[in-house]
Amino acid sequence: MDWANIILQGVLLGGVYALFATGLAVVFGVMRIVNLAHGDFGILAAYVALVFADRWGINPLFLTVVSCVVLFGVGYALQTGLLNRAMAGGDEMRPLLITFGLAVIIQNLLLEVFSADSQGLDPGSIRTESITITGKLAIGWFPLISFGLGVAVIVVMQLFLSRTKLGRAFRATSDDQDAARLMGIDNRRIYALAMGISLAIVALAGVFMGIRTTFAPAIGGARLIFGFEAVIIGGMGSLWGTLLGGIVLGVAQAIGAQIEPGWGVLFGNVVFLAILAVKPSGFFAKTVTS
Amino acid sequence: MTDRAFTVVRTSGRQRIALGVLIAIVAVGASVPLWASTRTARTLISFLTLLAFAEMWNLLGGYAGMVSVGQQAYIGIGAYSLWFFSDKMGLQPFLGVPIAGVVAALIAVPTAVLVFRLRGGYFAIGTWVVAETYRLILANNTQAGGGTGVTVTSAGEMGQTMRLYGTYWMALVVAVGSILIVYFLLRSRTGLALTSIRDNEVASQSLGVRVWRTKLWVYVLSALGFGAAGAVAYLNLLRIQPDAAFSINWTAYTIFIVVIGGVGSIEGPIIGTVVYFALQETLAKYGTWYLILLGAIAIAITVWSPGGIWGFVQRHWNVQLFPVHRGLRLAEAVGPPEDSAVCAVDESGSGEGT
Numbered sequence: 001m002d003w004a005n006i007i008l009q010g011v012l013l014g015g016v017y018a019l020f021a022t023g024l025a026v027v028f029g030v031m032r033i034v035n036l037a038h039g040d041f042g043i044l045a046a047y048v049a050l051v052f053a054d055r056w057g058i059n060p061l062f063l064t065v066v067s068c069v070v071l072f073g074v075g076y077a078l079q080t081g082l083l084n085r086a087m088a089g090g091d092e093m094r095p096l097l098i099t100f101g102l103a104v105i106i107q108n109l110l111l112e113v114f115s116a117d118s119q120g121l122d123p124g125s126i127r128t129e130s131i132t133i134t135g136k137l138a139i140g141w142f143p144l145i146s147f148g149l150g151v152a153v154i155v156v157m158q159l160f161l162s163r164t165k166l167g168r169a170f171r172a173t174s175d176d177q178d179a180a181r182l183m184g185i186d187n188r189r190i191y192a193l194a195m196g197i198s199l200a201i202v203a204l205a206g207v208f209m210g211i212r213t214t215f216a217p218a219i220g221g222a223r224l225i226f227g228f229e230a231v232i233i234g235g236m237g238s239l240w241g242t243l244l245g246g247i248v249l250g251v252a253q254a255i256g257a258q259i260e261p262g263w264g265v266l267f268g269n270v271v272f273l274a275i276l277a278v279k280p281s282g283f284f285a286k287t288v289t290s
Numbered sequence: 291m292t293d294r295a296f297t298v299v300r301t302s303g304r305q306r307i308a309l310g311v312l313i314a315i316v317a318v319g320a321s322v323p324l325w326a327s328t329r330t331a332r333t334l335i336s337f338l339t340l341l342a343f344a345e346m347w348n349l350l351g352g353y354a355g356m357v358s359v360g361q362q363a364y365i366g367i368g369a370y371s372l373w374f375f376s377d378k379m380g381l382q383p384f385l386g387v388p389i390a391g392v393v394a395a396l397i398a399v400p401t402a403v404l405v406f407r408l409r410g411g412y413f414a415i416g417t418w419v420v421a422e423t424y425r426l427i428l429a430n431n432t433q434a435g436g437g438t439g440v441t442v443t444s445a446g447e448m449g450q451t452m453r454l455y456g457t458y459w460m461a462l463v464v465a466v467g468s469i470l471i472v473y474f475l476l477r478s479r480t481g482l483a484l485t486s487i488r489d490n491e492v493a494s495q496s497l498g499v500r501v502w503r504t505k506l507w508v509y510v511l512s513a514l515g516f517g518a519a520g521a522v523a524y525l526n527l528l529r530i531q532p533d534a535a536f537s538i539n540w541t542a543y544t545i546f547i548v549v550i551g552g553v554g555s556i557e558g559p560i561i562g563t564v565v566y567f568a569l570q571e572t573l574a575k576y577g578t579w580y581l582i583l584l585g586a587i588a589i590a591i592t593v594w595s596p597g598g599i600w601g602f603v604q605r606h607w608n609v610q611l612f613p614v615h616r617g618l619r620l621a622e623a624v625g626p627p628e629d630s631a632v633c634a635v636d637e638s639g640s641g642e643g644t
Contacts, residue, residue, distance in 0.1 A: 034411020036359065085593050092410045094592050096357050097549055100414075101589040104542050108578040108585075221538060225422065228415045232408070262437075266426040269419055273404055276416075280407040 002136045003258075010254030012139070014247030015147030016212065019205035020227030021234070021242035022153055023198035029237060030174050030194040031087065033095040037103035039224030041199050042206030044106055045071050046215045049207045050119055060121040060211060067203040075199030078102075079192040087191070103220065110217035118214040127211065146208045150246070153201055154239045170194065202227075222265070229272040235282025244283055248275075308611045316466055323458045331458050332526065337567055338461035339523045343544040344551070344559035345468040346515035351545075352554035353476065354508045355488035357410075359541050360417025363401070363424050364394040364513045366536035368520030370428060373530055376444040383445040384456050387464070387521045394517020397424075398510045406505065418538065425536035439531035446528050457525040464522050468515045469612075472556055475511070476614040480504060542581070549588040552598030556612040561599050 024038050035041075045067040053060045086094035123142070130140040161167040172180040173190045181187055209215065209223065226249060234245030249268050256267020275282070323331045343361070351357045368390035375390075376383040401420055408416040429437045445453060475481050483504045486494035495501045524530055543566070551562025566584070573580045591598055603609065 028411070032410070034415065036411070036414065082589065082593055091596075093351070093355065093357055093553075094596060096411050096414060097545065097592045098589050100359060100542070100545060101549075101585040101592070104546075105582050105585040105589075108582045112578050112582075221418070222422075225415065225419055228412070229419065232412065232416075260430070262426070262430045266423065266430065269423040269426065272419065273423065276404055276407055 005137055006254045006258050007251055008137065008139065009143065010251035011247050012143035012147045012250070013212075013254065014230070014245075014250030015143075015150030015243070016205060016209055016246070017226045017230045017249050018150040018243040018246035019153060019201060019208070020223055021230035021246055022150075022157060022239060023201040023205070024224075024227045025231050025236070025239065025242055026157065026194055026201070027198045028231075030170055031191050033083070033087065033092060034099070035195075035198070036096060036099040036224065037106055037220070038099075038198070038202055038227060039222065040103045040106040040110075040220030041071060041074070042202040042209065042223050043110065043215055043217065043220040044074075045199075045203035045206035046121065046210035047110060047114060047119070048203075049121055049210065050114075053121060059123055060207060061123045061126075064204055064207045067207050068200040071199040071203035072196040075196040076192045078199075079195035080188070083195070084188045084191060103224075107217050107220055114217065116216060116218065118216045119210070120214045121207065121211045123211050142211065146212065149204060149208065150243060153204065154243055157201075157239055166193070226268070229268060232280075232282055233272060233275050235284040238282075238284035241282060241284030305610065305613045312611070316462070319462055320459065323455045328454060331454055333567070335458055335461045335522070335526050337563060338458075338465035339519045339526075340543065340547065340566065341465045341559060341563045342461075342468040342515055342519035342522075343540065344547045344563055345465075345472055345556070346512045346519070347541070347544045348548045348553065348555075348559050349472050349475070349515075350508055350512040352548065352558070353472070353481075353484050353488060354505060356505065356509065357414045358417040358512075359414045359538065359545070360405075360419070360421035361512065361516050361544065362536050362538055362540040363417070363421035364398065364516035365520030365523065365540050366421070366424060366428070366532065367394045367397055368517035369524040369530045369535045370434060370440075371517065372445075372521040372524055373440050373442050374434075377440070377442060380444075383442065383448065383525060384460060387460050387518050387525070390521035391514045391518030394520070395510050395514040398513030399506070401513075402506050402509045406502065406509075421536055421538070425532050428536075429532040435530075437532060439529065439535070442524060442528050442530065445525050453525070457522060460525065461519075461522045464515070464519045468519070469556060469560075471511060471515065473612050473614060475508075476556075480507065481614065484508060539581075543584075546584045546588040548598075549591055550584075550598055552600030553596070555600050555604075556614065557610075558598050558600040565599065 020039065020042060024035065027033060027035050027038075048067045048070050049060045049063040052058060052063050052066055082098055083095050086098055126145075127142050128140070129142075130138045131144075132138045159167075161170055169180065169185045169190055170193075172183065172185060173187050177187055180190075205227075206215075206223070226246075229249050230242050230245035232245065233248050234241030234243065248271065252271040253264040253268040257264030259267075319334075322334060326334075343365075347358070347361055350361075371390035371393040372383065372386035375381045376386045381389070405413060405416040405420060428434050434440060448456075476484070483494065483499045486497070486499055487501055487504060491501055520535070524535070547562035547566050548559050549562070550565055551560065552558025569584070570580065573583065595602060597604065
């Protein structure tokens with residue numbers, strides 16, 4: 001039992017959890033709604049990659065691009081077709097109920113088409129190759145790449161939000177929807193783009209998680225919960241916070257699973273609830289809960 | 291004009307008739323196991339437990355605006371309490387039902403302290419995390435059967451007829467009780483406070499409504515109902531597995547029922563449960579497609595007709611079976627001042643004015 005190794009694995013896993021969390025945080029940040037089907041869309045993306053990998057024999061790592069594009073389209077259509085209608089009047093309950101319904105539908109459609117069996121995506125030898133640091137400490141290439149991807153997505157999102165014109169429109173809509181509309185910003189289009197981006201990011205998360213472990217139709221809810229826990233631990237409104245939240249969660253799960261195999265997720269939940277009790281605003285909160 | 295130019299009324303003649311009909315339905319319902327087949331009685335047990343779930347979810351989501359997707363926590367806790375107090379402590383299994391409700395309510399208090407720190411959609415996922423945590427605690431506890439769960443043997447051994455009759459009447463009490471709880475709560479001061487919180491939390495707080503305490507009350511009451519009804523469900527099922535007892539599908543069915551019937555009314559969950567069972571009888575053979583269809587209907591209703599079936603009925607005919615609204619009747623009004631002369635003060639619906 002090598003604790004340094006366990007903690008390192010937990011940190012790297014946290015990078016993927018941060019990916020799940022980032023998409024959730026983007027949607028909440030821009031339109032103050034929570035997508036309860038978020039995790040299920042990640043699983044859907046993994047199945048999209050699986051279908052193409054089986055048919056064309058392409059490495060699933062390249063297929064993340066396909067999954068991202070498909071999920072971006074799904075997100076854009078979902079927002080314009082359903083959620084924008086339900087959000088009229090500032091009702092936060094209706095979008096929540098719609099995404100809950102979607103979660104159940106996606107899960108059962110996947111179950112109907114692909115059965116309840118666990119599936120895996122095989123990216124080839126990269127999955128098992130690792131760099132040895134010291135005798136006992138080794139970093140797998142794939143977990144390292146996943147972590148790097150999580151960091152890269154956060155950097156890109158930060159630059160997008162702070163440096164581009166569209167990013168400014170995102171922030172303006174987030175701060176004051178009515179004022180933003182007076183300045184000529186089409187908030188419905190911003191919402192659709194935000195949902196598209198959110199699902200494209202969760203597609204990355206879903207495919208990488210699918211390569212790292214296995215996936216099945218019913219696992220989407222658990223992925224949503226991990227992303228959510230990372231958001232709350234890190235503090236709402238801060239993308240770097242979600243990375244830290246993901247790392248805290250990943251390490252907690254790794255330690256729990258080491259103590260007793262069934263305790264991984266339970267340990268993560270307990271740490272989350274403890275932080276909620278002690279520091280409900282998270283570590284890096286920028287915005288007040290609303 | 292005197293200062294008594296109007297009176298505030300709640301009950302109309304038509305509603306008194308409706309009350310009589312409802313009492314008659316409950317009375318006939320109570321006699322069901324005496325003459326109906328075992329299959330009918332069993333179907334009605336699941337009908338009544340689902341109705342209780344729906345009313346209790348609606349109290350939380352429809353009237354207090356707290357959307358929970360984690361109420362299965364209290365179904366699971368109710369089921370395990372039933373097993374613990376009847377099999378381990380040796381109590382009469384039917385006594386396990388009220389005890390399960392109390393245990394669920396007690397656990398709901400510290401849970402509320404945690405999840406109330408989250409709002410809106412994050413509150414929803416927070417309740418789910420809590421439910422998952424309780425599931426994992428029990429699934430990792432070998433004393434409680436671990437991942438394979440336990441069987442309520444004391445209830446299984448009591449004899450077929452007695453278990454059927456007893457479970458059925460328990461289910462009826464839980465279902466009617468949940469309707470009465472919502473009904474009397476809404477007619478009380480707390481009910482007014484509740485709907486004001488749902489419509490505008492900050493404004494109601496500034497008017498002196500004790501927001502946190504009112505929400506806590508409702509959350510604990512809902513947990514009590516889910517715990518007791520969950521115990522009834524497992525008096526019928528007997529086999530308790532953590533993954534099934536704490537399954538989010540319980541809450542999914544419940545939410546679909548409430549949304550289809552009508553969020554924010556007592557009548558809605560009743561209608562929703564009837565629709566659910568009618569659909570199930572015809573579509574059960576299609577398996578998961580049934581759940582997919584229910585989800586699609588619920589989404590369509592949320593987008594295009596948020597009041598559900600009952601909201602649609604009310605918009606067109608202005609009827610109300612359970613008088614929880616306050617109506618204003620002007621003194622000048624002549625002739626029979628029945629429902630048409632009463633302008634209802636909107637206390638239902640998800641923020642949509644009548």
